[in-house]
Amino acid sequence: MTRARLHIVNDLFTPTSVTETVDYRVLLPTDWDAAERLPLVLHLHGAMSSSASLELAAPHYEELYQRGEFPRSIVACASTPTVGGFYLNRPTGDSWESLIGEEFPEHLAATFGRAEATALIGASMGGYGALKAAFADPQRYAAVAAISPAVFPGSIPTRFRPRTSHRSWVTSTGPCPTEPVRRRCISPTPSTDAPVPTPTTSGRLRCRCS
Template sequence: MNDPSMCIARDHFASTSAGRDVDYQVLLPSDWEEGERLPLVLHLHGAMSSSASLELARPFYEDLLQRGEFPRAVVACPSTPTAGGFYMDWPDGASWEALITDEFPEHLAVKYGPFTETALIGASMGGYGALKVAFGDPDRFAAVAAISPAVFPGETPEDVPQPNLPSVLGDLHQAMANGSGDADTYVGNSVYGRARFNAHRIRDTALPILVDCGAADEFLLHEGADYLHGVLTELGIAHEFRLVEGAGHVGPAADARTRDAIRFVGAALGPFRRSNHGVHAAGEHRG
């Protein structure tokens, strides 16, 4: 098992949680053998995207594996919808969070597991989903990395300024309250609400957390990321915060930031596990 390359497998399964067939892609070592126990990394894509997101990230995973900066692992990305999805459980519809937390990993475990541990990484909408899932049950995860996460500078439906709600972000904002404006439902679907409710568990597990955002994000997500940094600091939750000067939501810095996030997750897994994760100041970026 010395081949440093990785291969993509494409598949689908009938999801009870989603009430439909769900396409997904899996990235794994080219010389993976049945029975080999590896960690699982759930790679969550952004809005208006799909499991094809993993194909775009494949060169980063493969290069870091070759460099010894990412362990042998199974990386998997399911296709989830934006409208009616948003990595949420809908009261009268599909349960997309349950798909991520339970059904999809269980399905993967039959084919590629059992897994030694599970980590989460996501960008934009996927960053929101990764943080929400991790903070909802921190004991289950080895690490979480969020790149330009779709989080807002406010904790209730009324707190979020209108400029922070363009297009799909406005849809997410409404969806967090299931379209009702109910504050309790909104908080239950909020990264901040999960962090506050489970702060003691997150601290006790010393969950490695990365929040990375460009300081020139076109959708003003840097304001939400900075707000999240403040909440986690207030709660005494250790995390790594990177606000990258001049970087937007996409652009030249995006590839380097994605690589760094993958490296961060890799450092928390198995033999790569690092013992300390600290809080870093806004503006710091580690390459």
């Protein structure tokens, strides 16, 4: 059976979580009807990019769709900044994580109907955003794909508090060093570099947040 082709719709919306109008693109079947409820795939673009990322990815979605390996879906991508964005809620600025995780899907529901299921996919900065949104609200998403996510634990400012609490663990191969190891603790609470080596019976060094 021949399937309808996919096409891209480009639009704008004015959210409350950020202080600018957001450009977005939606990829959907040409024969989609407003009464049809489809799964939603949130496509999160990488750094120094925009919703135009969906234009580049569209041929891949199309190929999988025509082969029957990708379901009839609405794929949506919103433009977000790299500097001042990075899918983070800024304490004194815009809330880009809230935009992607909450407000943008609500806007899409009002425009295209409420999705029967929601998935996240992102690469690089978008992969980081996909993981961050999924860990914050895991019940919201049926599937998550993070492709080469831009996760830099040592450089994440502690002022960006996660919506879910966690503590990081750092392990080091080799014998326990004689000198204290100094490294930055990545945790929900601000911290400073501190010598906190803990040798284990296996000879590996496990550092943990104090």
